[in-house]
Amino acid sequence: MASYSFLVIEDSPTMRQLIRFALNRIPGAAVIEASDGVDGLKKLSSNKVDLILTDINMPIMDGLKLVNLVRSNDSYKAIPIVIITTEGAQEARERAMALGADAYITKPIQSTSLLSTVKELLDL
């Protein structure tokens, strides 16, 4: 059975747990958690990651900076990135997509919507 590794970068433990709950419904899913952008990049360098899910508003390094760094790195630039954020404004969405995000989901999330986005990006 194919296994997938997800990196969840989110400062809220509540959201991390909720996203983990949703992702665990994918058979063979492994979830790695990080609490900010810098922590996320560390975990990215030490793990094989198939997809990144990140918040925007986080301490130390925000999600947009993280997207920018991931997309400018040859080793990681092909990894799909899903933004999960409270920012519902169209400009915020356009900015994230312009930086290289593959999908943009606003909070509060629906696990079905999150799962269908992830499955679509991974061709599951």
Add this chain to the structure above:
Amino acid sequence: MSDSEKTDQEKKSGIFEKGEEFLEMFRKGQEFTHDLLRENERLRYRVAQLEENLKQKLEAPDSGPRDAGSEDAAGKIARYEKRLAELEARLKEMEAENVDFAQRYIDVEEQNNNLANLYVASYQLHSTLDYEDVLQIILEIIINLIGAETFAIYLLDEKTGILSPEAAEGISRDQIPSVKIGEGVIGSAAQSNQSYFNENPHQDLKKRFSDPLVCIPLTIKDDVIGVITLYKLLQQKERFAPVDFELFTLLAGHAATAIFSSRLFTESKRKLTTFQGFLDLLSQ
């Protein structure tokens, strides 16, 4: 008889012979024509008979004499038609079942999502005994699971009867006025221990501080220890979902016990540290 008369006589006799021949041919032609007309009449009658037979067979397929082959074919057609009708009826049933299952799947997924939200909220609320962490978790639940942008957590001072903002999001705590229990929408919600939902909120955010979108009293049994007030939802959150009301109910009870127990624990810890320091002084 002269030669010319002789020649005329011969010519006349030749004409008569030709006439006789022609007449004979005409009679034969007439007979042949009559034969043809009779044959034509006979064949037309036969065609009419055959057409009549065919018509009768087509009009009454189940009656009348048939040969074994046509009997067998007709039986097969009837059986196939019956089977086809059965299959069509079954297909309709299955399509209806399919629609029903799809709707049930959507319902189950929604319930699943709601249960996950409630479980995570409950788990997180009781995951720590640190007072500040508990307040932070309540804020996170309201932002991330309910989708509120501006809100506050009021706690009641039992001695003064004043509800004061203890934590807030989207606005500074200093900008939110304290409220006396029993006064205004927030004070009344706390006194009556009844949740308040405003269906026609003010457009002006400042006016919502005295008349919020939602007031949820935080209670332990029948004792109100505070109120959660929501002033504004996130841009993408148009209205409350059914799970939000479940979350309000959960917050009303679980957030209250989590706040109360963490506050007791923090105070006990502080007192323990003080006593420990005092004992250390005495033992020196």
